[in-house]
Amino acid sequence: MACSGSPLLMKLVSFVILAFLVANLNSQTQCKNFRSIISFGDSIADTGNLLSLADPSDLPGSAFPPYGKSFLNHPTGRFSDGRLIIDFIAEFLGLPLVPPFYRSQHASFEKGVNFAVAGATALEPSFLERRGIHSSTTNFSLGVQLRSFKESLPCLCASPSDCRDMIENALILMGEIGGNDYNFALFQRKAIEEVKELVPLVIATISSAITELVRMGGRTFLVPGNFPLGCSAAYLTLYQTSNKEKYDPLTGCLTWLNDFGKYHSEQLQTELNRLKNLNPNVNIIYADYYNALLRLYQEPTKFGFIKRPLPACCGLGGLYNFNFTRKCGSLGVESCIDPSEFVNWDGIHMTEAAYRWISEGLLNGPYAIPPFNWSCLNSKIKNKKSLDTLDLL
Numbered sequence: 302m303a304c305s306g307s308p309l310l311m312k313l314v315s316f317v318i319l320a321f322l323v324a325n326l327n328s329q330t331q332c333k334n335f336r337s338i339i340s341f342g343d344s345i346a347d348t349g350n351l352l353s354l355a356d357p358s359d360l361p362g363s364a365f366p367p368y369g370k371s372f373l374n375h376p377t378g379r380f381s382d383g384r385l386i387i388d389f390i391a392e393f394l395g396l397p398l399v400p401p402f403y404r405s406q407h408a409s410f411e412k413g414v415n416f417a418v419a420g421a422t423a424l425e426p427s428f429l430e431r432r433g434i435h436s437s438t439t440n441f442s443l444g445v446q447l448r449s450f451k452e453s454l455p456c457l458c459a460s461p462s463d464c465r466d467m468i469e470n471a472l473i474l475m476g477e478i479g480g481n482d483y484n485f486a487l488f489q490r491k492a493i494e495e496v497k498e499l500v501p502l503v504i505a506t507i508s509s510a511i512t513e514l515v516r517m518g519g520r521t522f523l524v525p526g527n528f529p530l531g532c533s534a535a536y537l538t539l540y541q542t543s544n545k546e547k548y549d550p551l552t553g554c555l556t557w558l559n560d561f562g563k564y565h566s567e568q569l570q571t572e573l574n575r576l577k578n579l580n581p582n583v584n585i586i587y588a589d590y591y592n593a594l595l596r597l598y599q600e601p602t603k604f605g606f607i608k609r610p611l612p613a614c615c616g617l618g619g620l621y622n623f624n625f626t627r628k629c630g631s632l633g634v635e636s637c638i639d640p641s642e643f644v645n646w647d648g649i650h651m652t653e654a655a656y657r658w659i660s661e662g663l664l665n666g667p668y669a670i671p672p673f674n675w676s677c678l679n680s681k682i683k684n685k686k687s688l689d690t691l692d693l694l
Contacts, residue, residue: 332677333521333584337413337467338391338399340474341446341510343481344419344650345525346387349378349401351419351439361419362630362647367615371640371653380419382614382640383653387415387474389660390523394472402449403441410457413471416446423479423506424499429486432495436485443478447510451517468518475511477525477590479503479565484649487530488539493561500565504572511576515583523669524573525588526566529595531558534613534621534648541620552598553611559595566591570670587670593662597644597655604658607642614643614652623648 340346344363351361362368362380369376372383378401379385388398391413399413420438422429429436441449458464482503486496511522530536531554540547540555549556570587577585601610615629615636616622627634629647637643641654651659662668 332674333470333472334677335394335396335472335521336470337411337472338387338394338396338415338474339413339450339468339471340387340399340415340417341443341450342417342474342476342478343421344380344417345477345480346385346415346417346474347378347380347401347419348385348387348399348415348417350403350415350417350441352376352378353401353404354418354439354441362628363419365630367636368630370636380650381646381653381656382636384656385653386656386660386663387417389657390472390474390664393660393664402453414450414453414457416441416449417478418446420481421446421478422482422485423503424482429482434482434486434489434491436481438481443506443510447513465518468514469520471519471521473514473519473522475507475514475522475524477527478507480527483527483530483561483565487536487558490539493557496561497564500568503565504569507569508572508576511585515580519583521584521586523586523588523663524569525590526569527562528590529554529559529598530562531555531560532595532598532611532645533558534611534616534623534645535625537611537621538619538623538648539625552595553609554598562591586673588663589668589670590659593659593668594644594651594655596662597658601644605641605654606644610644612643613645613648614640615647621645621648 344351352364355361355364363378364376366376367382369379370382372379391398396412399415400408400410402410402414402416403418418439418441420436421441421443422436423443425442425444426436426440454464458467482499483496486499507524511524531549532552536555536558540558547555547557549559566589573585573587577583597604597606598610602608612620612622613629615634617624617627617634629636640646640652643652644655646652664673666672
């Protein structure tokens with residue numbers, strides 16, 4: 302029998318301890334006091350970029366009331382009645398709201414910078430066009446946004462070492478992105494099998510962007526999955542059918558579209574797990590947007606919403622209060638009296654109230670995988686038990 306000081310036994314004990322530490326390290330995120338937020342994505346995270354980039358004679362709907370009616374009481378370029386998930390995250394961290402980057406004048410990017418543009422795709426628009434998928438909203442794909450970030454570094458930080466320090470201590474919000482790649486295809490009624498072919502390409506693009514940012518010093522990434530598309534008023538209107546078997550009896554959402562949303566999210570999680578294994582010192586957190594939102598449709602009254610939460614608050618006509626030719630922000634299209642009672646805002650995007658609950662589920666659990674670790678943050682943040690306690694600006 303080997304004695305307690307046996308080199309072989311000591312090596313075995315050391316290996317077991319090391320394995321235990323690695324397993325625990327990988328099972329949760331390391332606590333980090335983030336100094337800023339760096340954001341990429343589409344309209345789910347756009348705090349005003351599309352509005353800044355738009356031709357003054359052809360402004361997006363988000364430039365007009367009732368957008369912004371629940372936040373500062375005027376449009377801010379956000380595609381909602383108020384704040385977005387990125388805004389609630391910034392407030393929770395004690396950071397200022399993240400300013401849009403494009404064509405911003407006199408904006409301070411010391412505490413964060415946002416490259417997300419409404420209508421943006423993960424894949425290049427030219428690639429989608431070759432597949433017969435047309436997108437006319439913007440050409441600011443994820444690749445363009447990432448290139449803008451790299452080109453802007455001399456303006457964001459003083460030296461290469463300062464830039465690396467900034468990126469290392471930032472929470473990098475990678476999306477939501479990829480939703481529009483699917484939206485443009487599905488709105489054109491492409492077959493679901495054809496749309497599914499885009500999934501590995503979209504995920505590879507997201508993975509490539511994360512890998513590039515890791516090389517630049519990125520250490521914490523929040524990467525959202527897709528929403529339950531079958532609960533969107535736009536899709537419910539476009540694919541409305543008398544076949545009751547197409548709908549979830551609990552929510553009234555289209556099951557085949559929700560199945561697609563789950564498929565994307567599952568494939569994304571698989572790729573993120575691969576990246577985690579390749580980069581054990583990097584925190585890659587999956588944001589489960591799908592289930593964080595779906596629960597609001599499953600038990601709406603529990604969260605303060607109306608019993609029938611599928612119709613849009615801002616819209617016109619039909620069973621779901623949505624019309625593709627007369628959308629929210631158009632002349633004569635009005636909104637509900639109290640958006641906080643609605644989940645859907647304009648048929649495609651959610652209300653501030655819904656985004657608040659999604660943010661709550663990410664920051665305080667259980668919809669961030671692995672969960673955030675806030676143990677080392679200052680008392681002001683640690684004592685925020687619920688986002689419902691946040692003061693309105």
